Amino acid sequence: xxxxxxxxxxxxxxxxxxxxxxxxxxxxxxxxxxxxxxxxxxxxxxxxxxxxxxxxxxxxxxxxxxxxxxxxxxxxxxxxxxxxxxxxxxxxxxxxxxxxxxxxxxxxxxxxx
Amino acid sequence: xxxxxxxxxxxxxxxxxxxxxxxxxxxxxxxxxxxxxxxxxxxxxxxxxxxxxxxxxxxxxxxxxxxxxxxxxxxxxxxxxxxxxxxxxxxxxxxxxxxxxxxxxxxxxxxxxx
Numbered sequence: 001x002x003x004x005x006x007x008x009x010x011x012x013x014x015x016x017x018x019x020x021x022x023x024x025x026x027x028x029x030x031x032x033x034x035x036x037x038x039x040x041x042x043x044x045x046x047x048x049x050x051x052x053x054x055x056x057x058x059x060x061x062x063x064x065x066x067x068x069x070x071x072x073x074x075x076x077x078x079x080x081x082x083x084x085x086x087x088x089x090x091x092x093x094x095x096x097x098x099x100x101x102x103x104x105x106x107x108x109x110x111x112x113x
Numbered sequence: 114x115x116x117x118x119x120x121x122x123x124x125x126x127x128x129x130x131x132x133x134x135x136x137x138x139x140x141x142x143x144x145x146x147x148x149x150x151x152x153x154x155x156x157x158x159x160x161x162x163x164x165x166x167x168x169x170x171x172x173x174x175x176x177x178x179x180x181x182x183x184x185x186x187x188x189x190x191x192x193x194x195x196x197x198x199x200x201x202x203x204x205x206x207x208x209x210x211x212x213x214x215x216x217x218x219x220x221x222x223x224x225x226x227x
Contacts, residue, residue, distance in 0.1 A: 032213040043117075043204050043218040044156065051213060089156060098168040098211035099144055103156040 006104025117219035136205030
């Protein structure tokens with residue numbers, strides 16, 4: 001299967017600072033990389049994704065970068081706010097199956113006011 | 114905005130009992146999934162379902178598990194004889210396409226097996 005590693009497991013930042021979470025994967029055929037935000041007691045919410053033919057994608061304060069050669073992708077959150085506090089999961093789709101996602105272990109992000 | 118819904122939000126059952134977890138995917142979606150998350154661990158794929166049949170299942174999805182789309186709106190996961198280790202959060206997800214397309218998750222059902 002696909003091996004997805006996510007770092008760090010916890011991240012604390014001051015409001016207004018940037019946060020970066022990184023994931024690595026093992027299968028070079030993987031072609032779709034979504035990020036999910038999970039708030040306490042809720043399901044994972046898709047916040048941004050990137051496909052393998054693109055190196056970077058941005059949506060307001062959130063961006064994702066992909067390095068296919070090195071097999072890693074990162075989530076960047078700028079100007080963090082307390083409501084960004086949640087668990088963030090990266091996921092990988094190997095492209096050879098009908099959408100099975102392999103998840104990282106998650107990063108608990110805490111934004112202090 | 115359309116969303117995936119799941120019932121019940123919490124299910125407590127005794128070991129050996131059967132449970133059915135229910136999901137209503139987003140209406141124009143054609144691909145359906147079940148994932149689970151044991152407390153403190155990563156989200157794990159169980160099964161994908163398309164065109165009224167299972168597309169792929171993981172090693173977790175053994176003979177105790179089954180899925181069904183009994184009508185045009187519901188998608189169910191049945192566990193025939195629950196074990197303690199089945200205690201987890203179960204998430205349903207749906208998407209318009211398969212590989213490479215967005216998957217939208219429901220709020221989950223917390224299953225507790227005693």
